[in-house]
Amino acid sequence: MPQFGFSISQPRAVNLDTNDFVPAEKLLRELPELQSCIACGSCTATCTAGNLTSFNFRKVHTLVRRGEYREAYEQMDKCMLCGKCRLVCPRGINTRAVVMKIKRELGDYQR
């Protein structure tokens, strides 16, 4: 079949009516302080991995909390667990634990 270079884009909207919140709620139950994130971006600014790759911890954990798990696991693979993010977080979130939990819970969602 000839290919003309056309394709259909998938909708980009996050649909909170259909997303599965069970893994996100489990994560928040185990690490409730993650709910107090004010998205200041300190973690991402100081991130060793983010300095060299497209890893954005703030964005990935926000996506996970909205029930968007695609690529979260692979993204977390970029983290070297250096812990600088935890040192700078003004809300005292155990960010390394968030990384580990996401890796543990969301392995099934890797694409």
Added chain:
Amino acid sequence: MGKQVVIVGGGVAGMQAALSLKARGAEPVIVERGDRLGGKVAGWHKLFPTFTPVEDVLGPMLQRVQEAGIEIHTGAEVEALVDGGVAVKGGGRFSGDATVICSGFDVFDARRKEEYGYGIYDNVITTVDLERMFNEGHVATVQGTAPHRVAFLHCVGSRDEKVGAHHCSKVCCITGVKQAIEMKKLFPAAEIYNFYMDIRMFGPGYEELYRRAQLEYNINFVRGRISEASQAMGGKVQIKAEDTLIGRPLKMTVDMLVLIVGMKGGASNASYAAGGLVVADNGFMQPLDPFCGNVLSGKEGIFYAGAVTAPKNIGDSLNEGSAVADRVAEYLKL
């Protein structure tokens, strides 16, 4: 007989100004357009950030006003500033040696933001409506069901060029957080989402309440302004926003959409302008300066207190009620 001071408006600022002036030996006369004292606060249920019942604040104040024997005229709407006093609708006049304008603000009319469907769709309400429901002791959707999912939208009528309001109404952020917590207390299984552009927690205990809303009450805060709402099946409301922190559009249906309406300058400000006072670009009255002249109008014998000059919380309005008494006393050589 002491010198008479006309107080326009019997909300918290006006009552405090009257009490402070009375204590200094003046004879304040409260001219109130409504049928009771208490102003906008009287329509509220509980107050941020402590969830103090309104009657715990207004009750003792009203009692003090009564015990001080302050002259009160309700149902008297000021129509114009006249020499040495005010003229009210229907022909009456009140004269004094000074006038303190404490007529407060107007609530933004949410129907002007048509895209949210207030007054058109079921289950789109405002913070004022929600306080009334709290007072009535019955919060439910139009269909009579308990809401499972509620969205609050901050900055309705504030920081919005489209409605001619560049100003921040200041108290709505904390009101939204307070009401979100109250809804969660009423409906513990409900999901609550607050859509915000910025969260501005300016007062003591406010930021702490915001943190508790996140940690103890599991309120979801989404940074992004809802762009439109539409009616969905069964009276639900579909909303669209961008979750700007993940950079993607977001949509969801909710059982109830609460518009956190802001403050605008009072409708009576135009009549003050006709009397030679200055209305600022934001529609509120312009005080002489924002510092030591914050209760002065710039016109001799006319003073301001409370939200007539800018959005203010109850504490700020009470402070100005006391501060204005100082300046009036100085002016009248009490």
